[in-house]
Amino acid sequence: MTKRQIVDNFATNIEIERAKLGLTQSDMAQKLEMSLSSYKNMITGISTNIPIYVAHLVYIVTGKQLFELCGYITPEIQLMIDFCKLPKYRQKAILSLVSLEAELSMEGRKMISQSEENYIPLYTLTGNMTDGMIYDSTNIQPFNVGQYKKIYGDLIDCAIKITSNHLHPVYYAGDILLIHNESPRDGDTGIFINRENSRVYIRKLRQTSPVQLIPVSDNGQIIYIDDREPKEMKKWINFGHVITKVR
Numbered sequence: 001m002t003k004r005q006i007v008d009n010f011a012t013n014i015e016i017e018r019a020k021l022g023l024t025q026s027d028m029a030q031k032l033e034m035s036l037s038s039y040k041n042m043i044t045g046i047s048t049n050i051p052i053y054v055a056h057l058v059y060i061v062t063g064k065q066l067f068e069l070c071g072y073i074t075p076e077i078q079l080m081i082d083f084c085k086l087p088k089y090r091q092k093a094i095l096s097l098v099s100l101e102a103e104l105s106m107e108g109r110k111m112i113s114q115s116e117e118n119y120i121p122l123y124t125l126t127g128n129m130t131d132g133m134i135y136d137s138t139n140i141q142p143f144n145v146g147q148y149k150k151i152y153g154d155l156i157d158c159a160i161k162i163t164s165n166h167l168h169p170v171y172y173a174g175d176i177l178l179i180h181n182e183s184p185r186d187g188d189t190g191i192f193i194n195r196e197n198s199r200v201y202i203r204k205l206r207q208t209s210p211v212q213l214i215p216v217s218d219n220g221q222i223i224y225i226d227d228r229e230p231k232e233m234k235k236w237i238n239f240g241h242v243i244t245k246v247r
Helices: 002-021 025-031 036-043 052-060 068-071 075-083 087-119 148-156 230-234
Strands: 119-124 140-145 158-161 176-180 189-194 200-208 211-215 223-225 238-246
Touching: 002 036, 002 052, 002 068, 002 223, 025 052, 052 068, 052 087, 068 087, 087 119, 148 176, 148 238, 200 238
Parallel strands: 119 158
Antiparallel strands: 119 140, 158 176, 176 238, 189 200, 189 238, 200 211, 211 223
């Protein structure tokens, strides 16, 4: 992004935030400890330099970080934004996990540092593998997909380990499913997460009306989702779909 684009984005967004708060330009200038003329110069782009202290006060007043207002969002910044939206107890859990990973990283990097780009997270789900598995955020391991990248390239985002034979004859205990984090299409085997019970379902998607999530084996029940009802659709997260299985 150019400096002009960043300044213009900031000017537009800070005015949007001011309006949301029900403040006049004079009120906003006062809260940012600047004169009204200086504030107007800033939002009209006459002044293209944003003092650090003003950026700090903007955050205090609006709750928005400077990079959010400037429209400069990298994947790392988006990660931080998403983290801040989580409940405090989940933030604490993630911070604890990050702290533990940091302590273990030196040992881990000795093993994978030569080909780190070939490693993806492998999730091991627990619970009934027919109708609603449980995601354990502490049970994540690195998994080397170097040989599969030759076939699937960068489509492989993560993997899920099958821990029982409840999904046979399609999947057996020990199978590893390679997952692409893109919503499944009709006929795809998708990974669906129910927001209400936080359980994970491996189902074949049928784009009928209502939508059907069909078990991949004889075990489990068909889940029907009314695609005409936004509240019903919002209950489900389309985590991704299965690219292939590894045995």
